[in-house]
Amino acid sequence: MTTILSAYLLVHCTRLRMDRKTFNDNLCLIIIVTVLICKELNTCSSLQIKIFPEKHLKNLNTEVDFSCVVDHDNNTEKILLLQISKNKESPMVIVHPHSQPIYSKEISKRFSVHGMVNNDEGKTYLNLSLPKPHQKDGGVYTCTMFYVNTEGILLEKEVSGNLVIDTESPEVDKLMNRVASLEKKRKMDVETESSLQTRVTSLEKDKNTMLREITLLKNRNANMAAEIKELVGKESSLQSRVASLETDKKNMWTEITNLKNSNKDMAKKISTLILKESSNQAKIVQMETQNKNTLTEIARLTETNKDMSEKIIALTTKEEFIRVKILEVERATKKVSTGMADLKSEVSSKMTTLTNNDKSTPAFHAMLTNTVKLSRGADIIFNKVLLSLGTPGYDGKTGVFTVPQSGLYLFYLYVTVKNRGAEVYLLVNGNAVSGVYVFRSGNEIWDQSCVNVLLDLTIGDQVKPVAGILYGDSPLLDNGVFSMFGGYRVH
Numbered sequence: 001m002t003t004i005l006s007a008y009l010l011v012h013c014t015r016l017r018m019d020r021k022t023f024n025d026n027l028c029l030i031i032i033v034t035v036l037i038c039k040e041l042n043t044c045s046s047l048q049i050k051i052f053p054e055k056h057l058k059n060l061n062t063e064v065d066f067s068c069v070v071d072h073d074n075n076t077e078k079i080l081l082l083q084i085s086k087n088k089e090s091p092m093v094i095v096h097p098h099s100q101p102i103y104s105k106e107i108s109k110r111f112s113v114h115g116m117v118n119n120d121e122g123k124t125y126l127n128l129s130l131p132k133p134h135q136k137d138g139g140v141y142t143c144t145m146f147y148v149n150t151e152g153i154l155l156e157k158e159v160s161g162n163l164v165i166d167t168e169s170p171e172v173d174k175l176m177n178r179v180a181s182l183e184k185k186r187k188m189d190v191e192t193e194s195s196l197q198t199r200v201t202s203l204e205k206d207k208n209t210m211l212r213e214i215t216l217l218k219n220r221n222a223n224m225a226a227e228i229k230e231l232v233g234k235e236s237s238l239q240s241r242v243a244s245l246e247t248d249k250k251n252m253w254t255e256i257t258n259l260k261n262s263n264k265d266m267a268k269k270i271s272t273l274i275l276k277e278s279s280n281q282a283k284i285v286q287m288e289t290q291n292k293n294t295l296t297e298i299a300r301l302t303e304t305n306k307d308m309s310e311k312i313i314a315l316t317t318k319e320e321f322i323r324v325k326i327l328e329v330e331r332a333t334k335k336v337s338t339g340m341a342d343l344k345s346e347v348s349s350k351m352t353t354l355t356n357n358d359k360s361t362p363a364f365h366a367m368l369t370n371t372v373k374l375s376r377g378a379d380i381i382f383n384k385v386l387l388s389l390g391t392p393g394y395d396g397k398t399g400v401f402t403v404p405q406s407g408l409y410l411f412y413l414y415v416t417v418k419n420r421g422a423e424v425y426l427l428v429n430g431n432a433v434s435g436v437y438v439f440r441s442g443n444e445i446w447d448q449s450c451v452n453v454l455l456d457l458t459i460g461d462q463v464k465p466v467a468g469i470l471y472g473d474s475p476l477l478d479n480g481v482f483s484m485f486g487g488y489r490v491h
Contacts, residue, residue: 048067050065051163064129066128068127078119078148081117082125082143083095084141086139092107096117099117101113111129114127115127144156260450274387361489362390362393362403364385364486364487365386365486366383366387368477374467375470380464382396389488390404400462401487403457406458408457408489410454413465414483414485415449416477417446420473421471426453428463433455435451436449
C-alpha cells in the first residue's frame, strides 16, 4: 500500500560565493522535495530524504547535498541496508551495518559519499554531496531502507525526492532574500546548538559529580550506620561496666568501714603497747639500780674476805681454828659468787628480752598542724609526730618513713579535703602501691577518706604520701586529727 504523507520545500545555502548581479544572470536550480512514499502499512516518519540547496546557479562554485536520515523508532528492530538510487535505476551507493558505503568509480569521480548504519547507538544516515551539478543530474532520487521489525519480519521502506532544473526564475530576488534569511537563521541555530551542547556537557559533568557525591554520601551513611551500631554496643557494655563499678564501690565502702573499725582496734592496741613499753623502760631502770647495788655488795664482801684472810694468817698458832674459818669463808664466798652469777644471768636475759622487744616493734603516728593547699605531685608532710619508735623511722621534716627493720608493716592514711576533691597516693621507693580518692560536688564541704595497706618491706625502703590528681579550684587538706599518717611492724 502506497501512502502520500506530505510535500515540502527544504532550503539550505551554505557555500554560495556570488553577488546579486551574477545570481540574476545565471540559471537557477530549483530543488523541490515533492512526495514521501512508504511501501508498508505503518507510517514512514522514521525515514527522510533532504536535498540542499533549494536554488542553484549553474556553473557556480556551489554544491547539492542528498541526505537519507533514519530516526530509529520502537517498530524498528534491526536495519540491514540503506541505499540511494536515481530514477529507479541501480543503486548509486549502499551502506551496511558497521561498514563503509559501497559505490562505483564513476560515482566517486563526481560525488562525495559518507554514511553508516549503527543499530546499537541508533545512528543511521547516508549522504551524497555533488560539488557542481549539471542539467543531467535532475531526476527522482530515492532513499530505500531494508530492516527487520520487532516481530522478525523483513520489510522495505523508501522515500523519494524530485530534483528539477529550471532555466528561469522570476522570483530570484525573493529567493535570494530567503536564502540570506535562512543562512542567518542557520548560523543562529548553529550558535544555539553549540551553546546548548556546552550546557549539556556542563550538566553532564554536574550530573556525574552529583552521582559521585551521592555514592560517597551513601557510603558515609553506611559507615555512620555501622559506627552507630558499634556505639550502641559500646554504650550497653559501658552501662554494664558502670553497674559493676557501682557494686564494687558499695563493696569498697563496706570494706573501708570495716578497715576503719579495725584501725580503731589497732590504735587501742598501739596505745596498750606504748604503756607496756613505758613499764618495761621503768623495769629496766629498776634492774640497773639493783645491779649497781649488787656490785657494791660484791665489792664489800671482797674487802671482808681480805680482812678475814689477814686474821687467819695472824692466828697461825691456832691452825685448826684457822682451817675451820678458811673453810667457812670459802663456802660463804662460793655461795655469794653463785648468787651473783645467777643474778647477772637474770639481768642479762631481761635486758636481751627488752632490747629484742624494742627492735621488733617499729611504729609511728603523725598529723598536720596547719591546713595544706594541695599541689599535684608534691609530697604531703605530716609534721606533728606523736609517736616514733625505731631508727631511722619517720621524719617529720620530710614526711618520709625509712624502714628500720625488714618485715610486714601495716600503714594507715586519713585525708580530709575541701573544694571538690583530690587523689592521694602512697609511694614505696617512688612507686604507688595504694591511694585515697575524695570527691564532693560542693566546694565548701569537707569529706574524708582513708586507706589501710599491708606491705612487706626491707630495711632502707622509703614510704611517703604524695598528692595526685586534683579536682576543683585548689583543694585543701584539713589539719588536726582529721588528716593523719602512721604505721607499725606487725611481723
